[in-house]
Amino acid sequence: xxxxxxxxxxxxxxxxxxxxxxxxxxxxxxxxxxxxxxxxxxxxxxxxxxxxxxxxxxxxxxxxxxxxxxxxxxxxxxxxxxxxxxxxxxxxxxxxxxxxxxxxxxxxxxxxxxxxxxxxxxxxxxxxxxxxxxxxxxxxxxxxxx
Amino acid sequence: xxxxxxxxxxxxxxxxxxxxxxxxxxxxxxxxxxxxxxxxxxxxxxxxxxxxxxxxxxxxxxxxxxxxxxxxxxxxxxxxxxxxxxxxxxxxxxxxxxxxxxxxxxxxxxxxxxxxxxxxxxxxxxxxxxxxxxxxxxxxxxxxxx
Amino acid sequence: xxxxxxxxxxxxxxxxxxxxxxxxxxxxxxxxxxxxxxxxxxxxxxxxxxxxxxxxxxxxxxxxxxxxxxxxxxxxxxxxxxxxxxxxxxxxxxxxxxxxxxxxxxxxxxxxxxxxxxxxxxxxxxxxxxxxxxxxxxxxxxxxxx
Amino acid sequence: xxxxxxxxxxxxxxxxxxxxxxxxxxxxxxxxxxxxxxxxxxxxxxxxxxxxxxxxxxxxxxxxxxxxxxxxxxxxxxxxxxxxxxxxxxxxxxxxxxxxxxxxxxxxxxxxxxxxxxxxxxxxxxxxxxxxxxxxxxxxxxxxxx
Numbered sequence: 001x002x003x004x005x006x007x008x009x010x011x012x013x014x015x016x017x018x019x020x021x022x023x024x025x026x027x028x029x030x031x032x033x034x035x036x037x038x039x040x041x042x043x044x045x046x047x048x049x050x051x052x053x054x055x056x057x058x059x060x061x062x063x064x065x066x067x068x069x070x071x072x073x074x075x076x077x078x079x080x081x082x083x084x085x086x087x088x089x090x091x092x093x094x095x096x097x098x099x100x101x102x103x104x105x106x107x108x109x110x111x112x113x114x115x116x117x118x119x120x121x122x123x124x125x126x127x128x129x130x131x132x133x134x135x136x137x138x139x140x141x142x143x144x145x146x
Numbered sequence: 147x148x149x150x151x152x153x154x155x156x157x158x159x160x161x162x163x164x165x166x167x168x169x170x171x172x173x174x175x176x177x178x179x180x181x182x183x184x185x186x187x188x189x190x191x192x193x194x195x196x197x198x199x200x201x202x203x204x205x206x207x208x209x210x211x212x213x214x215x216x217x218x219x220x221x222x223x224x225x226x227x228x229x230x231x232x233x234x235x236x237x238x239x240x241x242x243x244x245x246x247x248x249x250x251x252x253x254x255x256x257x258x259x260x261x262x263x264x265x266x267x268x269x270x271x272x273x274x275x276x277x278x279x280x281x282x283x284x285x286x287x288x289x290x291x292x
Numbered sequence: 293x294x295x296x297x298x299x300x301x302x303x304x305x306x307x308x309x310x311x312x313x314x315x316x317x318x319x320x321x322x323x324x325x326x327x328x329x330x331x332x333x334x335x336x337x338x339x340x341x342x343x344x345x346x347x348x349x350x351x352x353x354x355x356x357x358x359x360x361x362x363x364x365x366x367x368x369x370x371x372x373x374x375x376x377x378x379x380x381x382x383x384x385x386x387x388x389x390x391x392x393x394x395x396x397x398x399x400x401x402x403x404x405x406x407x408x409x410x411x412x413x414x415x416x417x418x419x420x421x422x423x424x425x426x427x428x429x430x431x432x433x434x435x436x437x438x
Numbered sequence: 439x440x441x442x443x444x445x446x447x448x449x450x451x452x453x454x455x456x457x458x459x460x461x462x463x464x465x466x467x468x469x470x471x472x473x474x475x476x477x478x479x480x481x482x483x484x485x486x487x488x489x490x491x492x493x494x495x496x497x498x499x500x501x502x503x504x505x506x507x508x509x510x511x512x513x514x515x516x517x518x519x520x521x522x523x524x525x526x527x528x529x530x531x532x533x534x535x536x537x538x539x540x541x542x543x544x545x546x547x548x549x550x551x552x553x554x555x556x557x558x559x560x561x562x563x564x565x566x567x568x569x570x571x572x573x574x575x576x577x578x579x580x581x582x583x584x
Binding site for chain 2: 383385387388402403405410412424427429431
């Protein structure tokens with residue numbers, strides 16, 4: 001899409017990790033940061049039994065959760081440590097069953113407006129990055145005075 | 147939307163409950179059937195710590211999971227006990243924070259085609275059914291020879 | 293979904309019609325108001341050659357346009373004659389081919405917040421109101437100081 | 439997303455142009471092919487008065503139409519000249535007002551399955567390719583025996 005202009009990074013992985021523990025206390029152990037380079041953030045799902053469906057495939061809600069968390073930190077990485085942004089919309093397409101092993105989500109911040117932020121990303125297995133498992137777009141509402 | 151034509155009910159609550167345990171073994175205890183009357187199915191989320199965010203509000207992935215399960219059983223109630231249908235798309239809007247207490251999802255089957263089924267539903271707190279917490283539309287792919 | 297609380301109507305059909313001509317000058321002749329009773333607005337598409345695909349079926353963009361206009365006036369009917377709201381998201385599912393004749397959209401305002409409004413509606417042929425042709429959900433951004 | 443595996447091109451621009459005229463007779467003059475290299479197809483909207491809103495900005499339905507046509511030809515370029523595929527779902531986010539001048543859509547085919555194809559793309563002004571105007575994801579149903 002032509003030149004991609006790098007955004008300033010307002011929070012690094014260590015700072016984001018502290019927010020992951022603070023804002024998602026029950027789920028913090030399920031995720032890890034792989035790469036943070038605004039407008040992109042890549043995170044991994046550390047899948048355990050609770051994330052799986054019969055046959056060993058990662059469940060839809062687990063993939064939704066991965067996309068949602070990854071979008072949240074995509075916004076924080078560019079915006080800085082602000083009051084809580086909240087998801088207002090998500091559209092997700094499930095396309096293939098993930099392979100066994102680590103599941104990654106690479107999310108891109110497409111718009112960081114005054115009131116809304118829009119992200120778009122893809123979920124794929126670490127072992128087959130060119131086979132997209134799911135795609136998702138998410139809108140977050142940014143609280144005033146952030 | 148004019149006359150709503152009742153669909154035949156192919157599975158009752160007891161039959162659907164057996165499939166809930168079979169197809170969602172890790173999550174079966176999180177949900178209960180409230181009403182089954184095709185094209186409508188209403189289910190409740192039995193929220194526990196794992197479903198909550200800081201402040202005690204139900205998380206987005208938990209609401210996604212409720213909508214997804216409810217759509218699945220909306221299809222099975224009308225189609226009968228078939229080979230696994232899989233979610234291909236979900237669009238969900240989060241509009242208000244849920245109140246404390248039971249969270250319900252009332253899902254409607256809008257189309258049951260040869261290859262695709264489309265559902266649309268709303269999530270609301272038992273204590274305030276006119277304040278919609280979230281809305282979701284989901285598409286399921288129906289395997290051939292179902 | 294339980295009791296539906298009627299919203300106050302801030303603009304009637306005559307007032308909305310004046311805004312249709314003002315805000316959609318090229319398309320005003322394509323639409324007519326059928327019923328306005330907040331949170332519901334029903335509009336019809338007056339289909340002409342430009343709206344049709346081979347075979348005489350109404351095109352996807354024409355149905356998108358009908359849903360978009362209907363949501364816009366759903367918001368204005370409840371909010372009053374304000375500065376321009378703009379569409380930020382639409383998710384639309386096309387389920388059946390419309391029949392010949394008038395195509396209607398019945399839209400419901402689900403949330404009218406400070407910054408965002410969310411609508412959900414269904415498109416159907418006048419001749420078969422129980423066969424849903426398409427469903428759509430739309431988010432509008434409401435400008436500050438509206 | 440790692441290596442992008444090139445798809446075989448089943449139809450070139452001349453062949454696609456013939457289908458544009460056949461399948462979209464009323465709208466064929468509104469669009470032109472810019473680049474065809476499966477899984478990518480880029481098309482331009484030749485905006486005229488009918489595509490504009492007050493202020494000279496391209497309307498939402500016109501951008502929806504551009505995304506929809508571009509996805510259709512993204513599928514045909516990879517699949518070949520088959521029986522008509524039909525749009526079943528579209529999720530579109532409008533993020534910025536387009537600049538004056540040519541509006542482009544670059545669409546990518548993410549999945550070409552037996553029954554469904556999924557595309558994702560971005561709309562941007564020719565003069566500012568790094569400022570995304572809109573993003574869209576679309577699902578098409580592929581008829582059996584294609």
